[in-house]
Amino acid sequence: MTIHREGYKYITIATVLFALIAWLNQHFFIDILWVYWPIQLVFFLLWLWIVWFFRIPNRVMTQGANLVIAPADGKVVVIEETTETEYFKDKRLQVSIFMSPLNVHVNRSPIKGEVKYMKYHPGKYLVAWHPKSSTENERTTVVVGNEQTTLLMRQIAGALARRICYYVREGQPIKQNEEFGFIRFGSRVDIYFPIGTAIDVKIGQKVEGGVTVLAKMP
Numbered sequence: 001m002t003i004h005r006e007g008y009k010y011i012t013i014a015t016v017l018f019a020l021i022a023w024l025n026q027h028f029f030i031d032i033l034w035v036y037w038p039i040q041l042v043f044f045l046l047w048l049w050i051v052w053f054f055r056i057p058n059r060v061m062t063q064g065a066n067l068v069i070a071p072a073d074g075k076v077v078v079i080e081e082t083t084e085t086e087y088f089k090d091k092r093l094q095v096s097i098f099m100s101p102l103n104v105h106v107n108r109s110p111i112k113g114e115v116k117y118m119k120y121h122p123g124k125y126l127v128a129w130h131p132k133s134s135t136e137n138e139r140t141t142v143v144v145g146n147e148q149t150t151l152l153m154r155q156i157a158g159a160l161a162r163r164i165c166y167y168v169r170e171g172q173p174i175k176q177n178e179e180f181g182f183i184r185f186g187s188r189v190d191i192y193f194p195i196g197t198a199i200d201v202k203i204g205q206k207v208e209g210g211v212t213v214l215a216k217m218p
Contacts, residue, residue: 070201108210113145113173119140142166
């Protein structure tokens with residue numbers, strides 16, 4: 001396991017704060033054990049969660065030219081036909097993955113190809129499962145295409161996710177499972193497939209980014 005670069009600042013701040021609180025706790029509450037130990041435990045667990053949030057676990061990635069791999073860890077909360085209005089402007093099959101604050105938050109390209117389109121949209125911070133979060137929340141849209149298919153991924157901020165990070169630009173090549181972004185503290189990723197794509201996951205299923213196969217392309 002390694003730590004994502006987006007976490008360096010937050011882990012440093014959390015470490016300094018924890019050390020300061022531990023020092024103050026030691027000086028003021030060391031003789032009041034029922035106060036001292038809960039304070040130590042609460043702030044240690046908070047520090048540990050921040051470190052855990054920015055983890056990048058060691059994984060054997062799934063690869064295949066005809067496979068569409070999950071771009072994020074989380075739970076599948078939507079599989080439905082919808083109209084995609086930003087890039088395709090037609091009917092698409094939407095699969096949404098909700099990432100809780102406990103999930104790994106690295107976002108990876110589900111296929112190999114070229115970044116056809118990339119745009120950041122400032123916006124609101126509705127809860128990630130809100131029906132309007134796809135169109136009103138802070139979000140980015142990334143379209144990756146190859147000779148077999150073109151997919152749109154949308155990173156969506158949630159009520160806690162106040163920072164979407166993205167690392168790609170239009171026209172650049174991208175490998176399957178290569179990182180294209182990161183979202184801090186709870187969020188959602190939508191993937192838009194061509195209508196008729198046979199989806200290999202179900203509502204409520206937990207998926208792992210870079211590992212779980214979402215669909216097989218012909």
